[in-house]
Amino acid sequence: MTELIKTPRAGETLPVTAGKRTNPLANVFDELVRFAQSRSLFMLHYCTGCGAIELPPAMTSRFDMERLGIQPMVSPRQADILLVTGYVSVKTLKRVILTYEQMGSPKYVIGICSCTVNGGMYWQSYATAKKLNDYMPVDIYIAGCMPRPEAVIAGLRELMENIRQGKADSWKDYYRHYDHYLGHQQRLFGETWQTPTDVISEARHYGLFGPDTLGTHTALLEQHQKPLEALEMKVDIPELTARR
């Protein structure tokens, strides 16, 4: 739970504030909220690589992650955790970034499989992104080729504990260091890369706009950004067109 923070104007930066509040009752309330958050997590599993095959056993009757309060969710808007389950091809990474940006904060990323850590056995491939952490902040890695369901559950429990203790806040890095992440994305996809999400405004909204939010790469983004065009349905029936 965060206090209301003054939204900075364009070009203005605010110091990063963290830690305990002065009112002890507010701290108790914050701890209660964090406890509730850590016990009710919805997980969007983006089945990118072969590691996805270990997810069904982890969430069904034998290992049963639902007893921890973790359930699968199909939409990024209602999910807390983005689970990337293996190597990410360059083409897929665009969708993974778009999915991540659509999730509401606070949000957490788990990289499952060695391929998300350093490229794994595809470290030499021209078609895969090597370090997931270059493109979005990762909270926990679960290494292995592929990791067993026990390891997946152990990783999720560690994340739950980090959320309860208020340590799982890497999502804030995406706003504070947006220029860094965007730079890596542009290096892979080209300088015209953009998503429909306005991360810079979100950074201001969450009070996380800092000196590293903007930079040379966000300047390129502004240069190339096109306004989203409204979807238009065009009916191309010759008889109808002739009658008009």
Ligand code: SF4
């Ligand atoms: S670490 Fe192994 S199992 Fe996991 S995605 Fe890479 S190759 Fe597949």
